[in-house]
Amino acid sequence: MTKRLLLAGAMLAGGSAALSAQQDPRIDSVFATWNRTDGPGCVAGVRHNGNLVHLKSYGMANLEYGVPLSVESISESGSVAKQFTAAALLLLEQQGKLSLDDDIRKHIPEIPDFGARITLRHLLTHTSGLRDQWALLSMAGWPPGTQVHSIEQIVHLISRQKQLNFPPGEFYLYSNTGYTLLAAVVKRVTGQSLADWSRQHLFQPLGMRNTQWRDDFRKVVPGRATAYSRGPGGGAWVQDMPFTRVYGNGGLLTTVPDLLVWNDALTAGTAPLSRELVLKMETPMRLNDRTEIGYALGLGVGQWRGVRQVSHGGATAGYRTFLTRFPERNLSIAVLCNAGNANAGGYSDQIAMKLLQPGDHQPPGAPVAIAAGELAPLAGVWRDTLTDRLLTFSIQNGQLAVTGGGPVATLTHLGNLRFWHFAAGSFQFLRRGNALDLVQSADGNHRYGRQVPIDTAAVRLADYAGRYWSDELEVGYDIAVHEGRLTASRAWEEPTWLSPIYTDGFAAPGRTVRFVRDAAGRVTGMRVYAGRAIDLRFTRVHDRENGK
Numbered sequence: 001m002t003k004r005l006l007l008a009g010a011m012l013a014g015g016s017a018a019l020s021a022q023q024d025p026r027i028d029s030v031f032a033t034w035n036r037t038d039g040p041g042c043v044a045g046v047r048h049n050g051n052l053v054h055l056k057s058y059g060m061a062n063l064e065y066g067v068p069l070s071v072e073s074i075s076e077s078g079s080v081a082k083q084f085t086a087a088a089l090l091l092l093e094q095q096g097k098l099s100l101d102d103d104i105r106k107h108i109p110e111i112p113d114f115g116a117r118i119t120l121r122h123l124l125t126h127t128s129g130l131r132d133q134w135a136l137l138s139m140a141g142w143p144p145g146t147q148v149h150s151i152e153q154i155v156h157l158i159s160r161q162k163q164l165n166f167p168p169g170e171f172y173l174y175s176n177t178g179y180t181l182l183a184a185v186v187k188r189v190t191g192q193s194l195a196d197w198s199r200q201h202l203f204q205p206l207g208m209r210n211t212q213w214r215d216d217f218r219k220v221v222p223g224r225a226t227a228y229s230r231g232p233g234g235g236a237w238v239q240d241m242p243f244t245r246v247y248g249n250g251g252l253l254t255t256v257p258d259l260l261v262w263n264d265a266l267t268a269g270t271a272p273l274s275r276e277l278v279l280k281m282e283t284p285m286r287l288n289d290r291t292e293i294g295y296a297l298g299l300g301v302g303q304w305r306g307v308r309q310v311s312h313g314g315a316t317a318g319y320r321t322f323l324t325r326f327p328e329r330n331l332s333i334a335v336l337c338n339a340g341n342a343n344a345g346g347y348s349d350q351i352a353m354k355l356l357q358p359g360d361h362q363p364p365g366a367p368v369a370i371a372a373g374e375l376a377p378l379a380g381v382w383r384d385t386l387t388d389r390l391l392t393f394s395i396q397n398g399q400l401a402v403t404g405g406g407p408v409a410t411l412t413h414l415g416n417l418r419f420w421h422f423a424a425g426s427f428q429f430l431r432r433g434n435a436l437d438l439v440q441s442a443d444g445n446h447r448y449g450r451q452v453p454i455d456t457a458a459v460r461l462a463d464y465a466g467r468y469w470s471d472e473l474e475v476g477y478d479i480a481v482h483e484g485r486l487t488a489s490r491a492w493e494e495p496t497w498l499s500p501i502y503t504d505g506f507a508a509p510g511r512t513v514r515f516v517r518d519a520a521g522r523v524t525g526m527r528v529y530a531g532r533a534i535d536l537r538f539t540r541v542h543d544r545e546n547g548k
Contacts, residue, residue, distance in 0.1 A: 211253065
């Protein structure tokens with residue numbers, strides 16, 4: 001490590017009083033709502049043109065004891081941690097202990113043979129097709145916060161899966177599973193846990209003295225900020241800590257000064273990193289059809305308002321984080337918050353806007369006028385044939401707009417029924433005779449079919465009532481008719497309402513349910529699409545109506 005970086009690390013890790021003197025009033029305004037003594041808050045650090053221009057804390061680290069956040073308060077990183085796991089894999093590849101092109105089954109043979117090779121690179125880039133562990137555990141009834149999970153448990157969970165979300169390399173779909181399995185790979189190839197290996201080969205050499213993996217949530221960590229979320233209905237603050245032994249996908253305990261040291265090391269390629277290693281980390285993945293996605297190895301890479309950005313966000317329990325670099329503008333921003341409703345990425349964007357004064361998001365072509373008569377046939381509800389996700393298109397102020405249930409995005413027409421939005425991606429409507437098809441280009445080409453409105457009053461709800469079982473999750477669901485509506489529940493919980501959205505298809509919070517019929521028209525099973533876990537299959541094992 002160079003003397004310059006050693007000194008920089010020492011300066012950043014110094015006493016809170018000296019560090020907190022670095023303040024930019026423009027950045028203070030971003031965190032004004034958190035600068036109080038009756039709630040949690042955030043710590044923000046900014047390096048610009050080689051100088052530490054801002055490092056300050058806002059809000060409280062612990063509400064029970066009245067402890068304020070300091071610039072050295074330790075928080076959990078969420079998925080910002082993924083870049084550290086990726087760096088570990090690249091260093092192990094340099095040492096000849098593995099290759100990113102290894103089949104995962106070479107190192108974890110318990111993973112089923114899905115008929116297609118899944119590489120470590122697929123895991124690193126969220127292109128493996130493996131279902132997300134948290135989506136699976138939520139469907140099984142044991143989401144984070146309800147059970148103490150372990151890496152070994154995740155390996156066992158994936159060993160029971162019978163299919164993938166999609167063939168490896170065909171699409172990008174964020175999946176924490178890959179990074180948890182990579183933590184297991186590190187242990188199997190080195191004989192050390194990822195926590196021990198990282199301390200020796202990453203954190204200590206870089207001078208990140210307040211950084212460690214949360215491999216045991218019971219461990220006493222001096223200076224750790226408690227995480228909070230709002231209670232039911234946006235009420236009083238309640239503790240919201242991550243009680244899990246799973247890490248590698250998240251679970252990094254760190255500080256804003258340490259994250260700035262890490263960003264400096266990535267920019268400089270400082271040992272044990274190198275410029276070659278960092279280049280690999282920042283090279284976007286290409287899908288099987290050679291489409292370049294916006295994710296590299298543990299890092300998101302792309303353009304932000306015309307400026308190249310390397311970044312990652314994180315969210316776990318009540319912690320919210322964001323770490324970003326704009327290499328060509330010599331700007332590095334780290335934000336750690338201990339409030340579940342904090343928008344760390346949004347705060348980072350506000351800081352970047354103040355310091356960089358970038359332009360607007362530019363479409364990949366000149367806007368083309370389109371007549372209202374051409375827009376009208378595009379409006380309606382469209383369903384993703386892979387994920388079952390629904391998009392609703394509407395016409396607003398003479399422009400096509402789209403929503404997936406969240407904010408409405410107004411689209412720019414680029415000609416020939418191709419539309420674009422900087423966040424939603426590219427949409428191409430294709431004429432097929434008198435019909436239309438829709439392709440969305442957003443980290444893979446997703447195909448949509450138009451949904452024909454159904455008469456909900458004509459849906460025979462009794463057809464679906466029964467018990468459904470999943471061998472993959474080892475859980476059963478009871479589907480019942482209650483007060484004229486369909487419900488789904490596991491044995492220990494309150495029922496969830498299912499609302500009909502298409503023939504044999506129903507919507508529930510965070511998922512859709514598609515029932516399957518045999519040749520005689522009898523319902524024999526259901527398929528659940530739960531965001532990052534696609535097409536979970538359940539077999540009907542009991543008919544409530546006739547007792548079969």
